[in-house]
Amino acid sequence: MPELPEVETIVRGLRPHLIGRTVAAVRHVSAHLAQRDPDLPSLRGETITAIDRRAKYIIMQLSSGRRLLVHLRMSGRLQVKEKSARKDKHDHVVVTFVDSEVKLVFRDVRKFGLFEFVNGNNAAGLELLGPEATAITAAELVALCQSSSRPIKTLLLDQHRIAGLGNIYVDESLHRARIHPLTPAARISRRKVADLAAAIRLILRQAIRYMGTTFDSYRGADGSSGRYFERLRAYGQTGELCSCGRARIARTVVGGRGTHFCPHCQRLPNGRRRREA
């Protein structure tokens, strides 16, 4: 699942190929995307002037002043391929460019992703996003935590509070900061919250350097896998010995999401220790 580091990696991979390119044609727009945005064919003739990222959103600035919004959600991929590459059954948009041997392909097996112009419907979603997780300060996170009694994991996944984290990097950040994912946010000490803010920034920075995490379907703009997979210490490590050497990584469910943690390092504050389900 593409989270902030994966999206950043894709954006960096797209820029050298697409900046300054003019769209020659928009091909194969799948019905579910055409229904959400009937204007997609009008991308033809636009020149891509910039490609930016906001949390997990990719925003392409166009010469007309319009903006194209892409969100990969669960299974989306945005890849640059040779013009001759065969179309896959899950390719939902194919964009070709003037005087270019490559094409941009939006593939999305589960069809949760967005590929549309910024408009009234989706602009609000962008504006409601919390501060970028990469730049979250201790003070900001302290304020955030004090205002909520929700489990810290649930709070960190709320894009309106802090934007960019997903299931993988929340588990990794809480593990590094040694905080149990079910800890009520307001019950975490200032010192631990500061640790958490530092852990979030560090892990995201490292994950970007390693070009993201490929757990299942994620691929970079050039189709490559993310190398941060090898660095995971909690997510998907159920049953593996924790780096502390004292316990094995357990799995439970928090807010409906698979949650990985070390029962030794990450304990609830009142002494109760939670085991796997």
Add this chain to the structure above:
DNA sequence: ATTCTCACCTGTTAGC
């Protein structure tokens, strides 16, 4: 206002 639940979707895996 805030928080929780469910729907969206399909490939993969577990269970019979």
Add this chain to the structure above:
DNA sequence: TGCTAACAGGTGAGAA
């Protein structure tokens, strides 16, 4: 072997 059911998970709409 072949089938069905459960599961994965980011987000937003609607309910509590």
